Amino acid sequence: MAKLSASSGSVLLSLQFISLLVTLFLVSHSGSVEAKSKSPSSFVKKTISSHSIVIFSKSYCPYCRRAKSVFKELEQVPYVVELDEREDGGKIQDALSKIVGRRTVPQVFVNGKHLGGSDGMAYESGELAKLLGIPSTVKEDL
Template sequence: MSLIRIAVSVFILLAVVESAAATRSPSADVQNAIYSNRITIFSKSYCPYCMRAKRIFRDLKENPYVVELDLREDGQEIQSVLLDLVGRNTVPQVFVNGHHVGGSDDTKEALSNGQLHKLLGKNQTESE
């Protein structure tokens, strides 16, 4: 009798896990990426502006979480979520500690005016 209960419990557990995986949405993936990582960049692997944004963080000795939209099946859906979230569907879109920095030019400007260091909790001299 207990073997049947175990089998039923395992079956129910697998059904719940499968259901949870099926209900994951691009919106949940975007929110998770933004709030689970110190730095998140939504990017396309071939985009020169994305490369510049990633280079800014590399020069700061930071390792951002990068979502390469062109390499994902749901990349277009994620880009639509970003449009709803930040009003832009261009890449890159950079987030630091949950704060939307913006695109490549915005990130470069935030670096120049010290805002990026502030968001990262660094002194400007730490990365120079």
């Protein structure tokens, strides 16, 4: 009878362990299911409002690389959404286009403000540093 009890105990322990694994699996994947159910437009808006610096980018784009390098020079870490590395990247780019009025990348946001692409960031003028609240590296001519 003791062997039956030990055997039953180990079966019960195995079932509890499997139940725990299934529960952890479901909990960890429920967030991704929820994220996929959100519209691309709400994803864009939530991303912009949740991060101080956001760059919607494509990993192979030289203009996107330039925009990311500007923040690296300023020792700032942007939240980067690489549209070409996401299944829903095209839909996000469509939503972004409706929000900002252009489909090109990069699209840069600082503190919720749309700065445009890599040429519209006003890096050389010191305006970007001012928006970020950091000292400007621009030297004024005397």
